[in-house]
Amino acid sequence: MKTLIKNGRIVDPSQNLDAVMDLLIEDGVVKAIEKKITEKADETYEAKGLLVTPGLVDVHTHLREPGLEAKEDIVTGTMAAAAGGVTTIACMPNTKPIVDSSILVSGIKDRAAREGYVNVEVVGAITKGLEGKELAEMGDMAQKGAMAFSDDGHYVSSTRTFTLAAEYISAFDKILISHSIDHELSSDGYMHEGVVSARIGVPGIPALAEDVAVARDILVAEYTGARVHIAHVASKGAIELIRQAKKRGIPVTCEATVHHLTLTDEACADYNTATRVSPPLRSKDHVEAIREALKDGTVDAIVTDHAPHAPEEKDVEFRYAPCGFCGLETSLGVILTELYHTNLFTINEIIGKMSTEPANIFSLNAGSLKVGNPADVTIIDLNKEWIVDSMKFYTRGKLTPFEGKSCKGKAVATMVAGKFVMRDGVVCTR
Ligand SMILES: [Zn+2]
Known part of the structure; x- marks a missing residue:
């Protein structure tokens, strides 16, 4: 299974990286980060204007x-x-x-x-x-x-x-x-x-x-x-x-x-x-x-x-x-x-x-998009405006002091070991 995340701004402090690049994921791990990846993938995610981070x-x-x-x-x-x-x-x-x-x-x-x-x-x-x-x-x-x-x-x-x-x-x-x-x-x-x-x-x-x-x-x-x-x-x-x-x-x-x-x-x-x-x-x-x-x-x-x-x-x-x-x-x-x-x-x-x-x-195998690392990825829209509404939470403990707060910036997709677990705020079925 290959997934290509295209045109995202990759911010990865573990490699001092902050640049618009493509990220190729294969079999759950990071396969390549390059300016332009043309390799064919099973799925391509267009991340133009979005942040791609560990x-x-x-x-x-x-x-x-x-x-x-x-x-x-x-x-x-x-x-x-x-x-x-x-x-x-x-x-x-x-x-x-x-x-x-x-x-x-x-x-x-x-x-x-x-x-x-x-x-x-x-x-x-x-x-x-x-x-x-x-x-x-x-x-x-x-x-x-x-x-x-x-x-x-x-x-x-x-x-x-x-x-x-x-x-x-x-x-x-x-x-x-x-x-x-x-x-x-x-x-x-x-x-x-x-x-x-x-x-x-x-x-x-x-x-x-x-x-x-x-x-x-x-x-x-x-x-x-x-x-x-x-x-x-x-x-x-x-x-x-x-x-x-x-x-x-x-x-x-x-x-x-x-x-x-x-x-x-x-x-x-x-x-x-x-x-x-x-x-x-x-x-x-x-x-x-x-x-x-x-x-x-x-x-x-x-x-x-x-x-x-x-x-x-x-x-x-x-x-x-x-x-x-x-x-x-x-x-x-x-x-x-x-x-x-x-x-x-x-x-x-x-x-x-x-x-x-x-x-x-804690010496975890995480926090980095270096080639060969698990493809745990967060895709973020820095400018997405949203209001905290605990009724939309997945957690059972809804109470939060941030209820009703206007926020700017949100994760729009989450990937664990190369698999999407959340897209557009909705957790994917397993
Ligand atoms: Zn404590």
Whole structure:
């Protein structure tokens, strides 16, 4: 099977490429990128005026399967990814049961390979049951292909346990992903502690809760030499600690979410439960610090932290709402609208942070259209105007703080291993 994508502007940070070219795909892999390819193909896709990029890679999602299918499952979650132009996702282990053994890692991988629409990587738990006490079977899970380890949703509070985990995983060159928020400092709050929380009378979570946790994680990375990846960095203090740690050569990387890059705590002012998330949406000075860090390379990747919940779970008072919301179908559009069309970032920078760099951190065979690589491709119309309408989402967790937002820029086709999984916003039948 040969597919020829013609006349697209190919933007591929992995080869420093930004030029109008043809892309030939054969048997699921990239066969050639040239100015003009005349070879006959089974299908030709005219991409004139469109962007052709390596498929987007989102290393922080929650697919909720097994056990929490009222929120999402592997099928609906990967359909949402395909719709959003995302070709590889990594799912977090806070399911029911928790992904803390190799049988669960292979179970998810098998089901995703059979019924998923995009590539699924699995993040295993650091501790059994995410309880922060006994180490999970990380070696076994690594053997079954776990991408990394995380107790996401929980901070591994015990420094001893986290250090043991770091020593253990460095033996097989894996990465710990830390949900770095001090539990004791954050457990009494529901949103960012600041002017807005004081004004609307909601108990706040100080940015300090994030800063101290990140500081500890950096020290453990330095002491053990293990690679630590800080999930969803949202405070300017944490950003500065990571910047300094990188300068000192400590093996630490980090990601920022779409919402922490584009929304402030003002979004919580009307008690909309769609805005309740961990870490919380912060004030403008924090958002600006994260953007600056994305620019100077302190922040390595943009992620969604796609965390769907059943609608009725979010239909409660602000403080009782579970943290998180869906993000796979809005991430690209929101980032292009807020960071590209505002001239803050180049398209190369954005594709780098949403595809090539996260793939490199976790050594994934993704994020590049080099000849011989899997043909995971996202085709983007940079100027397509659209309005976020959650009723059109494929995810089960419809609630989003971006509801009704006018966006500019959207994925118009998604291809995984040379096969279209989405065209014109519609996910293709398998
Ligand atoms: Zn988290």
